[in-house]
Amino acid sequence: MKVQRTTKFALLALAVLSGLSCSQPTTGKTILRIATWAGAGEGNDFDKLVEQIYRDFEKENPDIKLVVENMPGDYVPKVMLSHIADVVPDVTVLDASSSALFVKNGVLQDLTPYIQKDKDFKADQFYENTLQAGTYNGKLYSIPVDFTPMVIYYNKDLFDKAGVPYPKNGWNFAQFRDTCQRLSTGGKKGFYVSNWMPGWVMWLWNNNGNVLDAKGTKATGTLDSEQNEQTIQFLKELVDKGYAPKVSQVTASGVDPFANGDVAMAVSGHWSVIGYKSTKTIDYKCLGIVSMPTQLPSPVTVYYESGLGIGNGCKNPEAAWKFIKHFCSYKNQLRYNSSGIAICARKDVSQERAKEPIEQEFIDLIKGSRPPLGTQVEGYAFVEQQGEKMMDGVLNGRKTPAEALKEMARRIDREFAK
Amino acid sequence: MSSLRQKENRAGWLFVAPATLHLLLFAILPIGFTLVLSLYRWKLYRPDKTFVGAANYIYSATDPAFLNSIYNSLKYALVAVPSGIVVALGIAILLNQKLRLSAFFRTIYYLPAISSGVAISMVWIYIFLPETGLLNTLLGMVGITSIDFLGKSETALWSLAFMSIWTGLGPKVVLFMAGLIGVPQTLYEAAELDGATGWKAFRNITLPMLIPTTLFVVVTSTISAIQVFTPVYMMTKGGPEDSTEVVGYHIYSEAWTSFNTGLASAKSFILFVLIAAVAYIQFRMTKKQLGGHTVQ
Numbered sequence: 001m002k003v004q005r006t007t008k009f010a011l012l013a014l015a016v017l018s019g020l021s022c023s024q025p026t027t028g029k030t031i032l033r034i035a036t037w038a039g040a041g042e043g044n045d046f047d048k049l050v051e052q053i054y055r056d057f058e059k060e061n062p063d064i065k066l067v068v069e070n071m072p073g074d075y076v077p078k079v080m081l082s083h084i085a086d087v088v089p090d091v092t093v094l095d096a097s098s099s100a101l102f103v104k105n106g107v108l109q110d111l112t113p114y115i116q117k118d119k120d121f122k123a124d125q126f127y128e129n130t131l132q133a134g135t136y137n138g139k140l141y142s143i144p145v146d147f148t149p150m151v152i153y154y155n156k157d158l159f160d161k162a163g164v165p166y167p168k169n170g171w172n173f174a175q176f177r178d179t180c181q182r183l184s185t186g187g188k189k190g191f192y193v194s195n196w197m198p199g200w201v202m203w204l205w206n207n208n209g210n211v212l213d214a215k216g217t218k219a220t221g222t223l224d225s226e227q228n229e230q231t232i233q234f235l236k237e238l239v240d241k242g243y244a245p246k247v248s249q250v251t252a253s254g255v256d257p258f259a260n261g262d263v264a265m266a267v268s269g270h271w272s273v274i275g276y277k278s279t280k281t282i283d284y285k286c287l288g289i290v291s292m293p294t295q296l297p298s299p300v301t302v303y304y305e306s307g308l309g310i311g312n313g314c315k316n317p318e319a320a321w322k323f324i325k326h327f328c329s330y331k332n333q334l335r336y337n338s339s340g341i342a343i344c345a346r347k348d349v350s351q352e353r354a355k356e357p358i359e360q361e362f363i364d365l366i367k368g369s370r371p372p373l374g375t376q377v378e379g380y381a382f383v384e385q386q387g388e389k390m391m392d393g394v395l396n397g398r399k400t401p402a403e404a405l406k407e408m409a410r411r412i413d414r415e416f417a418k
Numbered sequence: 419m420s421s422l423r424q425k426e427n428r429a430g431w432l433f434v435a436p437a438t439l440h441l442l443l444f445a446i447l448p449i450g451f452t453l454v455l456s457l458y459r460w461k462l463y464r465p466d467k468t469f470v471g472a473a474n475y476i477y478s479a480t481d482p483a484f485l486n487s488i489y490n491s492l493k494y495a496l497v498a499v500p501s502g503i504v505v506a507l508g509i510a511i512l513l514n515q516k517l518r519l520s521a522f523f524r525t526i527y528y529l530p531a532i533s534s535g536v537a538i539s540m541v542w543i544y545i546f547l548p549e550t551g552l553l554n555t556l557l558g559m560v561g562i563t564s565i566d567f568l569g570k571s572e573t574a575l576w577s578l579a580f581m582s583i584w585t586g587l588g589p590k591v592v593l594f595m596a597g598l599i600g601v602p603q604t605l606y607e608a609a610e611l612d613g614a615t616g617w618k619a620f621r622n623i624t625l626p627m628l629i630p631t632t633l634f635v636v637v638t639s640t641i642s643a644i645q646v647f648t649p650v651y652m653m654t655k656g657g658p659e660d661s662t663e664v665v666g667y668h669i670y671s672e673a674w675t676s677f678n679t680g681l682a683s684a685k686s687f688i689l690f691v692l693i694a695a696v697a698y699i700q701f702r703m704t705k706k707q708l709g710g711h712t713v714q
Contacts (some may be wrong), residue, residue, distance in 0.1 A: 077674040080463045105463045248548045248566035381675050385655075392658040398571060411483070418477075418678055 029065040030316050032323055035079060035089035039072035046274075046339045053336065057326045064319050076101060076381065083107045088311030090320045094142040096133040096305040097198065097374035097384075103136045104378055108309035110139040114321045121325060130345040133305045133371040142307030143324050144345030146337060148270035149303040149362065149369035150202055150292070157286040158188055158264035167265075169291040169299065169364070173207070173234055176293035180243035183264040190243040192250060192263045193235050195395060197387030198372070199267050200235065202301045205370070206294040207231040211387075212412075216377040219412035224405040232401035236394050247395050258282075267292075269304055270362060273340040289361045291368065303369035305345070382415050449690070456684035462677040474684035484685055486660055487668035488692070490575060494664060495643035498579040502586050503635055507628075509587065510594030511620075524591075531588030539652035542581050543568070546653075568654055571661035578649050578662060585649075586642070590635050597631030598624070633704040640700065641693050665689050 034054075054066050069089055071078045076098045082088050088107055102108055115121055123131060126144050134142035152167070159166055164182045167175070180190025194200065204210060209227040212219055238244040250257050258266035261281040266272075277284050291299035308327060310320045326332060330348055337344040337353055343362055344350045354360040374380035390408040393399035399407070456474055460467040478484050509527055513520050530538060545552045546567040554564045567577040605623050609615070614622060647666035650656060656663035656671070663671075669689065673682035 074674060077677075080677065084463060101463075107463075248564075248569045379676060385671070385675060388655075389657055389659050392571070396569075396571060396658060398659065415676060418676070418681065 029063055030319050032064055032066050032091065032316060032319050033089040034066055034068045034323070035075075035082075035092045035311075036068065036070055037072060037075035037093060037095070038070045046341065049335055049339060053327060053332050056332075057323055060326070061319070061322065064316075064323075066323070079107065080105075083312070086313050088313055090311055090314040090316060091323055092309050092311050093145075094134060094307045094309045095374075096147075096303075096307070097372045098381060099133060099142065099307075099375050100136070100378045100380065101374075102309070103134075103141045106312050108141045109312055109314065109317065110141060111143065111310065111321075112140050114310075114317070115140065118321070118325070125347060126345045127347060127350075127366060129303060129366060129369060129371065130305050130307070133303075133375050134307050134309070142309040143328050144305055144307040145328060145333075146342035146344055147303050147305035148342045149301045149365045150199065150267055150269055151289045151301065151362065151365055152265050152267055152292060153258060153272065153276070154265045154288045154290060155258070155261065155282055155286055156288050157283060158183060158261070161186070162188075162264070166288060167290040171290070171293050173293050173295055177234070177238065177243070180238055180265070181241070184243045188261075189245050189257070189263045191238055191265045192257050192267075193239055193244045193247075193395065194250075194267070195247065195388045195391035197384040197391070198302070198304065200391065201373075201387070202292050203231050203235060204228050205300045205302075206292050206296060207234075208296060211373060211383060212377060216373065217416055219383075219409035219416075220406075221409075223409040223412070224402070228405055229401045232391075232394055232405065236401065239395060247392075270340070270342045273358070277340060285357070287358060289358055289365070291365055299365075299368050301365065301369045302372050303366070304372060306342075307345070379415060383412055386411050452683045452686055452690075455680055456687050458680040460678075460680040462673070462679040467680070470680070474681045475688065477681065478685050478688055483660065483663070484665075484668060484688075487663045487665040490661070490663055491644050491646070491665040494575055494579050494582075494646060495640055497576060498582040498586070498643045498646075499636060499639045501579070502583045502590060502639055503632065505583050506587055506590035506635070507594050507632075510591045510598060511624075513591065514595055514598045524595075527591050528588035530585045535585070535648035536652055538585055539649045542649070543653055546577055546581075569658060571658045574654055574658060574662045578646070578653065581649060582643070582646070586639065590639065593631055593635055594628065597628045601627040630704070633700065637697055637700045637704070640696055644689070644693055644696065665692075 038050075054068065058064065058066060075095070079088065079092060079102065083105070092102070092108060094102060094108070115123055123140070127147075130144035130147050131140065133147075134140055134144060154167060156166060162183050162185055164179060167179060171179075176191075183190035201211065204227070207227045207230060209225055209231055210222050213222045239246055245257060245263065256266070256272075256275065257263045258268075259272075259275055259279045259281060276282060276287055292301050294300065308324045310317055310324070314320050327336075328346065330346065333344045333346050333349045334352060337349060343359070343366070344353065350359070350363055354363055372380070373383070377383070386408045390399075390404040393404045393407075394401055457469060457471060458467040459470045459473065513524055513527070517523075548554055548566040548569065549558075549564040551567075553567065558564065565573060567573050601624060605627070606619055609619050609623055645666050646664055647670065650662050650664055650667045651670070654662040656667050665685075666689075669682050669685045672678050672685060
């Protein structure tokens with residue numbers, strides 16, 4: 001207990017010192033601290049849009065001043081530190097990939113009482129899956145803002161040039177490989193295999209594999225399964241057979257090979273739309289999306305989501321709730337999602353946006369999407385770190401998929417046992 | 419004690435007070451606190467802590483990932499330190515000549531020392547890029563095919579060590595230049611009379627006279643090489659696989675990815691002891707080399 005008190009005192013002292021260094025005259029207003037993982041604003045259209053939503057809130061609530069605390073890089077540890085020092089920001093953006101850590105450790109408040117008291121707020125306005133990401137033990141800890149299922153983007157122009165028909169939802173691994181092979185012509189490649197685990201974990205799911213056991217506590221016996229070996233081998237062979245560029249070739253170009261028009265298909269989320277719209281190397285009108293190839297009766301994918309929660313210890317929870325409602329309102333979400341960053345978690349907004357190209361295709365894929373394992377497993381950041389290393393070993397040809405998966409499973413189990 | 423002596427004592431204490439306070443607050447206390455934490459099993463964000471005695475140390479001693487990170491750090495130091503010293507000494511000798519623009523070159527070589535480690539790392543990512551990077555373009559000119567310096571487990575650590583030669587150049591060059599200036603000219607004059615010039619003079623006069631400086635540079639460079647963190651964090655995140663997971667980065671991940679505060683503290687303390695041991699051995703060697711005199 002003494003150690004904890006000392007730690008708390010040290011962290012509190014640091015927080016106070018940092019607070020003093022940037023203190024502002026409060027002029028009697030309620031200060032509402034908003035934590036986000038955004039970096040310093042670049043003054044682009046998206047930044048201006050978010051800023052406008054904040055300023056509108058202040059105009060509508062002249063007694064409240066918003067103080068935005070951007071925490072780029074290592075967002076999770078920074079919020080956890082603020083939690084230990086009892087200075088969690090009033091409103092905290094929650095990433096579904098790390099929500100278990102926040103929710104299970106009391107960083108955020110249960111929002112159920114606020115929803116029950118507020119007749120204007122309708123939880124059924126939101127997609128069921130997105131509410132699931134912020135729910136733990138029947139309590140809702142974050143209001144979903146936006147989300148995206150991971151999908152396969154394809155470049156219709158490259159398909160047309162290679163004379164390959166466009167892919168259809170529900171295609172299988174063999175059809176995918178065949179498509180990659182046929183697209184790998186004229187200096188172009190079919191697909192791009194990345195070592196980034198959030199971008200490949202759903203390949204395992206689509207071959208009836210998984211990362212952890214049902215309880216989310218053990219990897220050995222699940223991660224090193226035969227199905228997973230086959231899946232990783234399948235991805236490796238795409239590179240070995242020349243249907244996908246080597247990681248070093250992608251590094252060499254320094255750009256996204258899909259956005260550059262060098263590969264015909266890539267896995268990504270909705271956020272890539274912003275880049276694809278602005279790049280001159282691909283025609284946005286030639287962009288299509290399709291489900292992940294699957295060996296199951298219907299495809300599954302992961303969705304990544306962000307939501308807003310109220311920090312535990314928030315002194316003005318009513319003001320925080322008011323802000324969350326303001327941010328998640330129809331009007332503001334329509335503005336926010338016009339940037340193309342993701343799909344709005346509100347059904348009415350996303351339906352409105354479905355008039356835009358490819359938006360409806362995204363909405364069609366919501367049904368088969370699952371929350372990331374980080375919504376249930378506290379130490380999932382470690383798992384993803386090991387996933388990247390495992391894939392490095394395989395793609396660099398230093399380890400077989402079987403060896404690499406066994407090693408990864410052993411490390412995860414060792415970590416979970418600490 | 420005379421009142422003058424007392425006054426002087428007080429003044430002396432006042433002069434050292436800020437530095438002592440700084441040392442106490444930001445070095446001694448955190449080190450002591452780390453030692454205490456290392457005896458607990460504790461996830462940073464959980465209130466419950468269990469006193470486990472030496473268990474974290476025993477676990478660390480058998481943790482393959484931690485042992486691998488120490489091995490990587492030592493490999494890195496073994497390459498980065500000697501190569502950095504040889505290059506710095508060569509440049510110091512060149513700058514020590516009475517050349518035009520020598521002040522300009524001194525500034526140029528010191529620039530990395532005052533630049534942001536993050537910015538430097540970003541620049542070197544582009545220098546190391548396969549095919550289109552500066553280094554591969556130069557190698558391509560002499561017919562060497564592209565190397566994925568940071569993307570291959572076989573080359574990533576050596577690439578970081580190579581980069582450290584440049585980033586760590588400034589302070590080493592300054593120290594060597596100071597050492598070179600301190601070599602009495604009379605020794606060279608006497609040697610010249612005996613017919614020893616050029617390489618002979620360098621081997622028999624310059625090098626022996628630079629031993630104290632060299633040993634000091636070895637000690638400080640070794641310590642900073644074992645503590646290397648920024649380029650790993652910025653450029654490789656310990657990968658590919660575990661090839662660049664040095665001990666500093668490993669401890670950082672233990673503390674801020676896994677939040678195992680007790681274990682990370684134990685590992686930090688082991689690193690502290692390791693560095694202290696290396697420094698002690700090097701200082702002992704220094705004393706021996708100088709016949710009992712310490713390095714100034």
